[in-house]
Amino acid sequence: MAKEITSREENYSQWYNDIVKKAGLADSSAVRGCMVIKPYGYAIWEKIRDQLDKMFKETGHVNAYFPLFVPKSLFEAEEKNAEGFAKECAIVTHYRLKNDPENKGKLIVDPDAKLEEELIVRPTSEAIIWNTYRDWIQSHRDLPILINQWANVVRWEMRTRPFLRTAEFLWQEGHTAHATSQEAIAESKLIHDLYAEFAESFMAMPVIKGYKSENERFAGAEETYTIEALMQDGKALQAGTSHFLGQNFAKAFNVTFSNAENEKEYVWATSWGVSTRLIGALIMTHSDDEGLVLPPKLAPIQVVIVPIPKPEPKLIEKAEEISLALKDLGISVKIDIDDTKRPGFKFAEYEMKGIPIRLGIGNRDLENNTIEVARRDTKEKLSVELDQVVPYIEKLLVEIQENLYSRSRSYRDDHITKIDTFESFKEVLENKGGFLSCHWDGTSETEDKIKEETKATIRCIPLDADYEDGKCVYSGKPSKRRVIFAKAY
Amino acid sequence: MAKEITSREENYSQWYNDIVKKAGLADSSAVRGCMVIKPYGYAIWEKIRDQLDKMFKETGHVNAYFPLFVPKSLFEAEEKNAEGFAKECAIVTHYRLKNDPENKGKLIVDPDAKLEEELIVRPTSEAIIWNTYRDWIQSHRDLPILINQWANVVRWEMRTRPFLRTAEFLWQEGHTAHATSQEAIAESKLIHDLYAEFAESFMAMPVIKGYKSENERFAGAEETYTIEALMQDGKALQAGTSHFLGQNFAKAFNVTFSNAENEKEYVWATSWGVSTRLIGALIMTHSDDEGLVLPPKLAPIQVVIVPIPKPEPKLIEKAEEISLALKDLGISVKIDIDDTKRPGFKFAEYEMKGIPIRLGIGNRDLENNTIEVARRDTKEKLSVELDQVVPYIEKLLVEIQENLYSRSRSYRDDHITKIDTFESFKEVLENKGGFLSCHWDGTSETEDKIKEETKATIRCIPLDADYEDGKCVYSGKPSKRRVIFAKAY
Numbered sequence: 001m002a003k004e005i006t007s008r009e010e011n012y013s014q015w016y017n018d019i020v021k022k023a024g025l026a027d028s029s030a031v032r033g034c035m036v037i038k039p040y041g042y043a044i045w046e047k048i049r050d051q052l053d054k055m056f057k058e059t060g061h062v063n064a065y066f067p068l069f070v071p072k073s074l075f076e077a078e079e080k081n082a083e084g085f086a087k088e089c090a091i092v093t094h095y096r097l098k099n100d101p102e103n104k105g106k107l108i109v110d111p112d113a114k115l116e117e118e119l120i121v122r123p124t125s126e127a128i129i130w131n132t133y134r135d136w137i138q139s140h141r142d143l144p145i146l147i148n149q150w151a152n153v154v155r156w157e158m159r160t161r162p163f164l165r166t167a168e169f170l171w172q173e174g175h176t177a178h179a180t181s182q183e184a185i186a187e188s189k190l191i192h193d194l195y196a197e198f199a200e201s202f203m204a205m206p207v208i209k210g211y212k213s214e215n216e217r218f219a220g221a222e223e224t225y226t227i228e229a230l231m232q233d234g235k236a237l238q239a240g241t242s243h244f245l246g247q248n249f250a251k252a253f254n255v256t257f258s259n260a261e262n263e264k265e266y267v268w269a270t271s272w273g274v275s276t277r278l279i280g281a282l283i284m285t286h287s288d289d290e291g292l293v294l295p296p297k298l299a300p301i302q303v304v305i306v307p308i309p310k311p312e313p314k315l316i317e318k319a320e321e322i323s324l325a326l327k328d329l330g331i332s333v334k335i336d337i338d339d340t341k342r343p344g345f346k347f348a349e350y351e352m353k354g355i356p357i358r359l360g361i362g363n364r365d366l367e368n369n370t371i372e373v374a375r376r377d378t379k380e381k382l383s384v385e386l387d388q389v390v391p392y393i394e395k396l397l398v399e400i401q402e403n404l405y406s407r408s409r410s411y412r413d414d415h416i417t418k419i420d421t422f423e424s425f426k427e428v429l430e431n432k433g434g435f436l437s438c439h440w441d442g443t444s445e446t447e448d449k450i451k452e453e454t455k456a457t458i459r460c461i462p463l464d465a466d467y468e469d470g471k472c473v474y475s476g477k478p479s480k481r482r483v484i485f486a487k488a489y
Numbered sequence: 490m491a492k493e494i495t496s497r498e499e500n501y502s503q504w505y506n507d508i509v510k511k512a513g514l515a516d517s518s519a520v521r522g523c524m525v526i527k528p529y530g531y532a533i534w535e536k537i538r539d540q541l542d543k544m545f546k547e548t549g550h551v552n553a554y555f556p557l558f559v560p561k562s563l564f565e566a567e568e569k570n571a572e573g574f575a576k577e578c579a580i581v582t583h584y585r586l587k588n589d590p591e592n593k594g595k596l597i598v599d600p601d602a603k604l605e606e607e608l609i610v611r612p613t614s615e616a617i618i619w620n621t622y623r624d625w626i627q628s629h630r631d632l633p634i635l636i637n638q639w640a641n642v643v644r645w646e647m648r649t650r651p652f653l654r655t656a657e658f659l660w661q662e663g664h665t666a667h668a669t670s671q672e673a674i675a676e677s678k679l680i681h682d683l684y685a686e687f688a689e690s691f692m693a694m695p696v697i698k699g700y701k702s703e704n705e706r707f708a709g710a711e712e713t714y715t716i717e718a719l720m721q722d723g724k725a726l727q728a729g730t731s732h733f734l735g736q737n738f739a740k741a742f743n744v745t746f747s748n749a750e751n752e753k754e755y756v757w758a759t760s761w762g763v764s765t766r767l768i769g770a771l772i773m774t775h776s777d778d779e780g781l782v783l784p785p786k787l788a789p790i791q792v793v794i795v796p797i798p799k800p801e802p803k804l805i806e807k808a809e810e811i812s813l814a815l816k817d818l819g820i821s822v823k824i825d826i827d828d829t830k831r832p833g834f835k836f837a838e839y840e841m842k843g844i845p846i847r848l849g850i851g852n853r854d855l856e857n858n859t860i861e862v863a864r865r866d867t868k869e870k871l872s873v874e875l876d877q878v879v880p881y882i883e884k885l886l887v888e889i890q891e892n893l894y895s896r897s898r899s900y901r902d903d904h905i906t907k908i909d910t911f912e913s914f915k916e917v918l919e920n921k922g923g924f925l926s927c928h929w930d931g932t933s934e935t936e937d938k939i940k941e942e943t944k945a946t947i948r949c950i951p952l953d954a955d956y957e958d959g960k961c962v963y964s965g966k967p968s969k970r971r972v973i974f975a976k977a978y
Binding site for chain 2: 027029030031034035036037038039041042043045046062063064065066067068069070071072074075076079082086087088089090091092093094095096097098105106107109118119120121128131132135136141147151152154156168170340
């Protein structure tokens with residue numbers, strides 16, 4: 001093996017870090033909690049971004065760009081939102097450095113260049129955007145506004161992990177403005193559905209769709225819709241949220257419109273986002289002890305062709321012929337012409353990087369008119385006739401995508417456990433993990449106590465839950481439906 | 490007219506601001522010097538970005554992402570670079586706000602949350618990137634590194650103008666690492682050529698290719714290659730720069746590699762960037778007193794179809810038929826189905842937004858089997874047979890692109906003036922403006938004095954200048970070639 005990583009069984013957390021490092025996805029940086037997204041990791045983000053961007057545009061959204069900084073007076077305007085982010089934000093206080101008179105070649109902050117008002121590096125952009133929307137919205141004819149932004153944001157998190165929780169991360173944030181509550185709710189649900197569709201069809205990652213309890217709701221939202229995925233270690237990961245913000249931001253920033261009857265009303269809002277965290281979700285949904293496993297639809301390179309034992313002209317020529325035919329079908333291909341590494345090393349490298357299909361092509365294969373096809377997901381290898389390989393690969397990519405989904409779906413389904421007593425809650429949480437489907441009395445107090453005793457939180461109240469009479473798993477009080485508890489990333 | 494703007498003759502600067510505002514490109518924000526890029530402005534940036542990204546990838550570059558923040562100790566490591574940016578940078582000093590005990594609902598910076606080391610919001614990323622490259626580069630086999638980043642940067646400029654000079658702007662910054670000086674120089678020239686090709690073929694904006702004098706060189710560079718464009722008011726605009734950085738950053742950050750002989754050497758570097766400033770350049774190269782004029786290759790909407798006098802079903806049906814046929818050719822089309830505005834208003838609106846071609850379709854046209862085609866660039870209108878309109882438009886888009894280039898090229902060529910005396914230098918600069926091609930004695934002192942007396946600077950030393958004996962236009966000292974002076978944005 002070219003590169004060894006810790007096994008999942010041995011140490012899941014270390015396994016994750018090893019994959020991030022050895023698949024070349026990200027690196028640490030000199031800035032606390034901030035990562036460097038390396039070219040291969042960024043290429044995955046580009047696939048995610050391009051697909052989501054297409055889906056946003058198909059549903060009528062446009063992109064725009066708002067400032068990185070939020071003046072403190074705007075930041076504090078929506079109180080709940082401010083409270084939610086005030087404790088972990090980066091604050092710009094000065095705008096100039098000067099030479100340190102006591103240390104040649106060193107710089108110090110120039111005390112004469114203090115800002116009159118501090119600027120917060122955006123942890124999210126509701127404040128700066130709604131302050132702008134006030135100027136853009138006068139009449140109902142100015143609505144809806146359906147804007148998305150691709151941007152970096154900063155949250156000064158204390159404990160960070162690459163992709164999953166970083167001080168700076170990349171994301172998209174949609175911010176829409178509507179004339180009615182109904183329209184805004186419909187928008188937040190539309191995006192909720194879009195996120196679920198993206199997670200399942202592109203990431204091959206099953207998700208539970210639901211809404212958040214009050215404790216877990218976005219600061220400033222009336223309702224937070226979420227998609228919740230389950231990682232291989234039994235912990236949940238919140239993969240995307242869509243918020244119905246009511247008129248909270250319109251009121252905080254005084255954004256009104258004249259309705260058709262020429263009466264002033266406050267505007268209704270939504271916001272929604274997914275981030276580079278999705279790369280962490282991808283890793284922990286599909287990968288194995290050999291490295292990353294990527295669903296074909298998000299793999300920067302879908303097929304790699306390795307000439308065996310080395311890149312001779314005749315083999316490269318054949319590889320190029322196959323590559324061209326695959327590219328015509330929109331399949332991305334790399335031919336490995338590096339002659340300094342042996343095939344075994346390369347195989348391990350491409351397994352580490354999660355390339356869905358590897359083709360090995362040697363002289364004996366050519367003579368027999370065959371080629372070796374290796375699947376990353378099942379690690380199966382088989383010999384395919386050369387003139388059949390292109391259509392075979394086209395079908396195989398679809399099959400791998402489906403297999404990854406059904407595999408993670410089975411795992412997820414096997415890890416939704418109906419729980420009716422707090423004893424079994426603790427036991428299952430400890431030993432099996434996963435989603436715990438339980439009755440809950442609907443109070444924050446109970447949720448807090450369960451979190452305190454077990455670290456589990458309510459991931460969501462599923463939209464498709466049946467109504468049934470039951471008793472809260474903790475307090476024994478009556479409940480009408482089950483909610484999903486889990487430990488979460 | 491739906492919206493009137495100041496004429497160029499009356500006030501060029503106000504005309505520019507009017508276009509930015511009334512074409513819906515950008516808006517001011519609550520943050521000093523930062524703009525909001527509105528959806529239409531951002532759509533132009535997406536066209537620019539996507540085309541450049543394609544060209545970067547075709548030349549072997551990959552994207553990555555580095556942190557927004559640069560710790561002060563890294564920022565100051567390359568002294569010239571630090572000196573160039575220290576006086577205008579945003580500095581993060583704290584990471585938490587707390588409730589103001591004296592003002593309920595207000596927040597103040599928590600003095601207990603002071604960072605041990607201040608963070609500079611990147612004005613450019615050489616420092617943070619070269620600090621990372623140290624870990625990535627050991628051997629000559631790790632080179633070259635050909636990385637680009639799409640990012641926001643912040644420079645605390647005192648006087649700002651939308652797109653042209655803003656405190657925060659969007660850009661791409663390439664940062665490459667090479668084993669030899671020759672390779673690094675070749676890379677910086679490759680990108681210089683790529684930028685010129687983009688400016689001329691896509692922006693339809695002629696540029697002079699050259700390199701900077703020492704005064705105007707990028708802080709930390711050994712050589713800065715530039716493309717210089719000429720705006721309609723006779724002022725120059727630096728549209729893109731590509732820097733050969735020598736080993737300056739490798740030395741500052743101790744980045745070495747073992748060469749083939751296993752000896753340690755410092756790595757050679759380039760960096761290069763273009764920004765949202767290009768949108769300002771686009772505006773001031775082509776637009777007129779009716780509004781924005783966009784080259785078809787960068788227009789978010791290339792063709793708009795307006796049913797006349799209003800969007801009746803029969804007209805919409807025909808418009809959709811034409812639209813589909815155009816979209817099949819990769820042409821972007823909007824059909825205006827708004828029935829609350831009159832055609833005259835819409836025409837003015839699309840002129841303001843610079844849509845290259847407008848089609849007017851009415852019942853009488855349908856009867857006559859014709860359609861009205863209006864060009865934005867020349868404002869010509871003519872009637873085209875309906876069944877010819879699709880191929881006609883395909884050709885016309887090419888013609889408009891070429892016409893815009895040749896028009897701005899003629900203007901530019903007419904505004905390169907050979908100057909041999911300082912009297913005529915001042916006279917031409919004052920009355921005609923444009924590029925002044927003059928002999929210069931090669932000293933910073935002379936350049937400084939000319940700048941002081943006239944505000945003109947050396948835009949570049951053109952790569953294609955002939956060698957000829959002459960005398961410096963200011964000092965009379967001998968000179969071997971002419972350089973380009975101008976007032977600049």
